[in-house]
Amino acid sequence: MNAKNYNPIEEVLELIKAKGGWVNSHSHLDRAYSLTADTFALSNSYLKEKWHLVDDMKRKSSVDDIYFRMEKAITFMLEQGAQAIGSFIDCDEVIEDRSILAATRLKENYGKDIEIRFANQVLKGVIDPAARKWFDLSSDFVDIIGGLPAKDFGKEDEHLDILLTTAKAKNKLVHVHVDQFNTDEEIETEQLARKTIEHGMQGKVSAVHSISVAAHPRKYRYELYELIKQADMHIISCPTAWIDHNRTERLAPSHNSITPVDEMIPRGINVAFGTDNINDIYKPFSDGHLLTELRVMLESCHFYDVEKLAEIATDNGLKALGIQK
Numbered sequence: 001m002n003a004k005n006y007n008p009i010e011e012v013l014e015l016i017k018a019k020g021g022w023v024n025s026h027s028h029l030d031r032a033y034s035l036t037a038d039t040f041a042l043s044n045s046y047l048k049e050k051w052h053l054v055d056d057m058k059r060k061s062s063v064d065d066i067y068f069r070m071e072k073a074i075t076f077m078l079e080q081g082a083q084a085i086g087s088f089i090d091c092d093e094v095i096e097d098r099s100i101l102a103a104t105r106l107k108e109n110y111g112k113d114i115e116i117r118f119a120n121q122v123l124k125g126v127i128d129p130a131a132r133k134w135f136d137l138s139s140d141f142v143d144i145i146g147g148l149p150a151k152d153f154g155k156e157d158e159h160l161d162i163l164l165t166t167a168k169a170k171n172k173l174v175h176v177h178v179d180q181f182n183t184d185e186e187i188e189t190e191q192l193a194r195k196t197i198e199h200g201m202q203g204k205v206s207a208v209h210s211i212s213v214a215a216h217p218r219k220y221r222y223e224l225y226e227l228i229k230q231a232d233m234h235i236i237s238c239p240t241a242w243i244d245h246n247r248t249e250r251l252a253p254s255h256n257s258i259t260p261v262d263e264m265i266p267r268g269i270n271v272a273f274g275t276d277n278i279n280d281i282y283k284p285f286s287d288g289h290l291l292t293e294l295r296v297m298l299e300s301c302h303f304y305d306v307e308k309l310a311e312i313a314t315d316n317g318l319k320a321l322g323i324q325k
Helices: 008-018 040-044 047-053 055-060 063-079 098-110 129-141 156-170 188-198 211-215 218-231 261-267 290-300 306-312 315-320
Strands: 022-027 082-090 115-121 144-147 173-178 205-209 234-237 271-273
Touching: 008 290, 008 306, 022 063, 022 271, 022 315, 047 055, 063 082, 063 098, 082 098, 082 315, 098 115, 098 129, 115 129, 129 156, 144 156, 156 173, 156 188, 173 188, 188 205, 188 211, 188 218, 211 218, 218 261, 234 315, 261 271, 261 306, 271 290, 271 306, 271 315, 290 306, 306 315
Parallel strands: 022 082, 082 115, 115 144, 144 173, 173 205, 205 234, 234 271
Antiparallel strands: none
C-alpha cells in the first residue's frame, strides 16, 4: 500500500490556525484598492516617482473613500482568519488628517475583531518643516512611529534620530522602510541597527523589507546579522512586493530580491511578514492573499521549516507589532 501523501502547506496552515491566525505585519490599508483604469499605467513608474504620483489620489480621497478602502481590506483579512495587522497610513500636507480619521473609525468598528496597529507613513520625510509638522501631529495618534530614510537622502542619520527620539519620548515602537533598491550601495539596515543601539531602543525597532541585504557579500551579511541581534531588531519581509524588482547589470552575489529569511531565522533574528501594498499603483496585481505571500517567501528563499514558517506568519508578527513579547 502506498504511504499517505504528505502536504506540508496543510501542516503550516493548521499550525497558523492553532496559533490564533495570520498576522499581516506590514500593509498600507489607506491606499488599498485605489487603483483605477486611468492610474494603472503609473504602475510602471520607478519607486521614488510613485512616492509623488500617489499625491493626486490622496488629494482627491475623502475620509469616506479612505475608510471604505480600509474596510474592504480588513474584511478580506478577517475572511482569511487574520488575528492582527499592522498598517502604515499617509500623514502629510497632501492628505492631512483624513487617513487618521478613517483609521480611527476602522479601529472603532473592527478593533474587537482584529488587532490593528497603525504607523505613520512619512512620504515627505521628517526634516522639511511642513513634513515635520505632520510627522509630529500624527506621532501622537499612531501606535508605531514610521520611517522612510531614503526620502531624506543624504540626511538618513538625522531622519533616524528624529524617529527614534520621538518614539523613545512617546514610548512607542518604530518601523522603518529600509534597503528597498536591491543594491549593495544600500546599508540602511545596518544604519538602523546602529542607531537603534545608540538610542537604547533594542527590541523596539523593526526593519521593513531589507531586500538589499542579499545583494551584499556573505561576510557583510553575516556580520550584519550579528549586529541585528545586538540591536534585537525585528525584520519584516513582504515577498510579492519585491519579487518583481527590475534586473540590472550590476554585479552582485547570486540572489533574488527577497529578504534573506533563510539566513536570518537560523541566526535567531525575529522575522515577520506582510502584504505591503494591495491593488494600488505600487502593486496593481496584489490581492492581499497571505498564503501567497508565504508561498513566495518559502519558495524564493528555499526555506521549508514548517514550524518556523508558521511562526513567521503568527508569533513573530505579534512581537514586531508589540502585541506579544
